[in-house]
Amino acid sequence: MTAENGALAAPGSGVIHDIGYRHYTGPRLGRAGIVRALVWHSLRSSVGIGRGAKAKIIPVIAFVVMCLPAVANAVSVAQGGHRLVPYDTYLFQLRVLVMIIFVAAQAPELVSRDLRSHVLPLYFSRPLTRLDYPVAKLIAFVLACLALIEIPLLLLYLGTIAQLHGPGAIWDQTRALIPGLLIGLLWAVLLAAIGLALASLSGRRAYATGSIAIYFFLTWILAGLLDSISGGRAHGPLAGAAGPATAGARLSGLVSPFTTLDGVRRWLGGTSRGPIPPPGGYGPLYGVMFLLLLAAALGLLAARYRKAAIS
């Protein structure tokens, strides 16, 4: 490179000259292409790629831990046992824990960094509209959460069918898997939206992480608390014998995103036992709550960036 430039310079000058400015004449991406590039960039950074070793720790640990039940299941099935883990709930408590940690740690990575270093004016002075930035971040984070939720489900499925014989048995597994994947999509969309909305409120990473973790943990604990206060423990290990849950217990799940998601699952026909009593006739309320939470998170996110675009 240097030698080439030297050769280009006037003979005898002994100075490596600037080769001058060249205009760009190649193709340019439109707005959709730019948004796609931003989604890809954000998806990479949400799992720590291109950010150094430290940034990869939490995504990798979260992924490994989330996959453990699927691996254990594969081993168990190989030894002649039955499938251990249901597709529609997976291991509920484990999934809640991993998702709280992942969302609280990685949502700030996507939005708080840019807020903190005031990079946004550089995005908004490019051919993007005001909402393109949060939309791209949301798509990226939904995809990241989706990978974390669905890949273990697929491993669970593969580990199970590997030992099965006959198309009928495999079809049964597939039919059980599909609702699980769809519920997983609802999880990814809602948790990513709430995580980004809360993270976008603060440029300080620690505050952003803290507010997400506190919101998720407190509401999760509160849901369990309300459930026990209203006598919901009747649905516990001996649920069948203890009779139907009270109305209070059936409604207690509405306070937390996780139990709301589980209420929606039961309402849509999920049969595996969840952390709260089945909502029964209150099922539609869980559907409404899901939409309300999602709308609130998206509204907050949009409002946040409408304001940021101007300042």
Added chain:
Amino acid sequence: MTAQLPLRAGPPGGPGLAAGAGQAVIETASLGKRYPGEVTALDGLTVRVGPGITGLVGANGAGKSTLIKILLGLLPASSGRAAVLGLDCARQGQQVRALTGYMPEHDCLPPDVAATEFVTHLGRMSGLPATAAKERAAESLRHVGLYEERYRQIGTYSTGMKQRVKLAQALVGDPRLMLLDEPTNGLDPAGRAAMLDLIARIGSEFGISILVSSHLLGEIEQICDHLVVIDGGRLLRADSMTSFTEVSHLLLVEVDEGLAELAAELAARGLPPRREDRGVLVQIVSDTTYDQVRDTVADLGLPLHRLEQRRRRVEELFRDSEDGQPGEGAA
């Protein structure tokens, strides 16, 4: 465009510059911006900016940043219209931004990313495909003088180097127009000179039009072809740099004694003087000005010490405008 151009009636600049004056790079007509709470940032601004380097000069709060945001289509104007490269800023903001590079006034760089990675990403955000973005990022950083250091994290850079990264990210998309908001802010004198050199090179050698804002006139007058002076959201003056200095020749008159007497007499003879240190400054209206000054000094019998012709700096011109139109400075 039906913008009225009361201040640019004549052919701007020299004959060499006039060739490009047909196409306006930036054009505003009665542009106004009111923020909530009755704060007026722009007030009926009508201005036309041709190709080349144009200085946008005004005190802090004069409306420079507001104007730039309206030009980028990020802020809606309260009244009037603005166009960049023939595109309406309010309705075609996206196209405007595709052709424009913007360097914000304030810090806008993440500390924990390498410059080359950051500029590459912003190149992609300007619509460049991946490979082109990488190449142009390296090239832009080379043009601003950061080739060797480009793999270092931005947080380790000096203020001057950070300003260069900001300039490089504005340049990476190969814009036709660059809007530079106070690019010399926070730099030491050497850094300022280097930054101004860079801007002058981009404007002249790269063929990119530049609007560069500053609250320091003495600084940017060295590199500008044109100057737009605004104050309180209103246009004070817009013209080519040459015509700014044409009218601004001054004569410094120094006498050993009787300065007050001389000033009074000059004022009485229609040559309003301004005191400066040990002498007075009068504007050179024509060749007869010299005769008038000589006669005045002789008539008063004062010991003349020095007569010196001076090119007035734009800074002083600006001060005069403020003095002359006290209403302008109020907002």
